[in-house]
Amino acid sequence: MRNLDSLPNVSDIMFIAKETVVAGSKKILPNVTRQLNVQKEGIPLFFELYADRRQKVKMEFKVSEGEKKVLLADTVYKEIDSGKTQVF
Numbered sequence: 001m002r003n004l005d006s007l008p009n010v011s012d013i014m015f016i017a018k019e020t021v022v023a024g025s026k027k028i029l030p031n032v033t034r035q036l037n038v039q040k041e042g043i044p045l046f047f048e049l050y051a052d053r054r055q056k057v058k059m060e061f062k063v064s065e066g067e068k069k070v071l072l073a074d075t076v077y078k079e080i081d082s083g084k085t086q087v088f
Contacts, residue, residue: 016044
């Protein structure tokens, strides 16, 4: 079981097959095949960030094939709230 006592912390990452909006709420369909195509816009994914205070966080993403071949790399800065913040 994952220890979420130290904050900020991150949940497991879920790859998204499809994203829709129903009655003003985002709904996601998980990509259970786990087959990914790197797109110009990146890879659709979802995770949650947990924090004990409002803060700006730096998120670094890297998708690689094997040990050396990097397919996609990006750095994103995001303001998160205290508690749970969903990231799409």
